[in-house]
Amino acid sequence: MDFTDDAFVLSARAHGDTGVVVELLTESYGRRAAYVAGGASRRMKPFLQAGARVTVDYKARTPDHLGSARLEPVGEGPSALFDDSLALTGLAAAAAVAQGALPEREPHPGAFLAFEALMGTFAIPDVWPAVFVRFEAGLLEDLGFGLDLSRCAVTGGMDDLIWVSPRTGRAVSSDAGAPFADKLLKLPPFLLGAQAGLNAGDVRDGLTLTGHFLEQFVFHPQNRPLPPARVWMLVRLANERWADQA
Numbered sequence: 079m080d081f082t083d084d085a086f087v088l089s090a091r092a093h094g095d096t097g098v099v100v101e102l103l104t105e106s107y108g109r110r111a112a113y114v115a116g117g118a119s120r121r122m123k124p125f126l127q128a129g130a131r132v133t134v135d136y137k138a139r140t141p142d143h144l145g146s147a148r149l150e151p152v153g154e155g156p157s158a159l160f161d162d163s164l165a166l167t168g169l170a171a172a173a174a175v176a177q178g179a180l181p182e183r184e185p186h187p188g189a190f191l192a193f194e195a196l197m198g199t200f201a202i203p204d205v206w207p208a209v210f211v212r213f214e215a216g217l218l219e220d221l222g223f224g225l226d227l228s229r230c231a232v233t234g235g236m237d238d239l240i241w242v243s244p245r246t247g248r249a250v251s252s253d254a255g256a257p258f259a260d261k262l263l264k265l266p267p268f269l270l271g272a273q274a275g276l277n278a279g280d281v282r283d284g285l286t287l288t289g290h291f292l293e294q295f296v297f298h299p300q301n302r303p304l305p306p307a308r309v310w311m312l313v314r315l316a317n318e319r320w321a322d323q324a
Contacts, residue, residue: 079136079137079138079139079140079141079143079145080135080136080137080138081104081106081107081136082133082134082135082136083104083105083106083107083133083134083136084104084105084131084132084133084134084152084190085102085103085104085105085110085131085132085133085134086102086103086129086130086131086132086173086190086193086194086197087100087101087102087125087126087127087128087129087130087132087149087173088101088102088103088109088128088173088174088176088177089101089128089173089174089177090114090117090126090127092118093113093117095118096115096116096117096118096119097113097114097115097116097117097118098113098114098117098118098122098126099111099112099113099114099144100112100113100114100117100126100147100149101177102132102134102147103176103177103180103189103190103193104134104136104190105187105190106185106187107136107183107185108180108181108182108183108184108185108186109176109177109180109181109182109183109184109186110134110136110145110147110182110183111144111145111182112134112136112138112144112145112146112147113144113145113146113147114126114146114147114148114149115146122149124151124155124157125149125151125155126149127155127156127157128156128169128170128173129155129156129169129172129173129197129200130151130155130156131151131152131153131155131197132149132150132151132152133149133150133152134147134148134149135147135148135149141183142183156169158201159200159201162200162201162203164203164314164315164318164319165200165201165203165206167307167310167311167314168200168206168207168210168311169197169200170307170310170311171210171305171307171308171310171311172193172196172197172210172213173307174305174306174307174308175214175217175292175304175305175307175308176189176193176217177305178296178297178300178302178305179217179221179292179296179297180217180221186220186221188216188219188220189216189217189220189221192212192213192216192217192220193213195209195212195213196209196210196212196213207281207285207315207319208268208276208280208281208284210281210285211266211268211269211281211284211285211287211288212269214285214288214289214292215269215284215288217292218288218291218292218295218296221295221296223247223291223295223296224247225242225247225248225249225269225287225291226246226247226248226249227239227242227248227249227265227269227270228249229249230249230250230251230254231243231246231248231249231250231254232250232251232254232255233251233253233254235251237251238251238252238253239251239252239265239270240252240255240264240265241255241259241262241263241264241265242262242263242264242265242287243262243263244261244262244263244290244294247291249265250262263283263286263287263290264283264286264287265283265287266279266280266281266283266284266287267280268280268284269284269287279320281315281319282315282316282320285312285315289304289308289312292304
């Protein structure tokens with residue numbers, strides 16, 4: 079089982095005295111774990127950080143065997159974000175969500191592209207939190223649990239969609255959902271189209287929405303909570319971005 083592919087590092091942990099086991103999100107072969115000889119060296123550590131873009135040469139004796147990998151860095155990677163601790167918190171959360179949600183050895187090119195798009199926005203403080211919501215929504219869709227925001231689940235109408243059913247993931251219009259408002263999830267307008275503006279509270283509502291379905295459909299079936307890195311990101315955003323919002 080040999081291949082060469084583009085990949086992002088999701089995590090790395092020490093293995094033996096000098097090696098590491100790295101979790102990779104590859105473009106064509108999905109999430110892969112691999113042993114990297116010499117990965118604990120000072121030279122290798124900078125491009126074994128979560129979010130680092132690499133080219134991977136992967137080899138394994140069988141499809142189910144832990145493979146070995148040789149990595150070559152591509153671009154500057156997460157070092158460009160070292161002065162922005164909040165962006166680094168978001169990056170760690172994205173890597174943890176991808177690693178926890180995606181099954182190993184199963185191709186998910188859509189998830190790779192969503193992660194790539196998110197990585198390109200972490201240098202823009204006012205943009206990346208909303209893109210993070212879209213990243214999680216795209217991850218749900220790629221896993222087969224996409225939200226249906228095209229029309230109201232009750233009336234079939236396409237106007238004034240402001241809620242989402244927490245059970246089905248389908249949109250609900252303002253009038254149809256009014257009697258059940260306390261049981262429905264808020265639908266931020268920016269998830270309906272690129273033309274919608276971003277209002278106070280929209281990112282918070284979006285992360286609540288995607289977090290609910292990630293927990294319900296992805297992590298709960300694994301008997302696991304949402305990743306602590308994602309929880310910490312929400313705490314940081316609440317303290318630094320949402321403190322003055324109602």
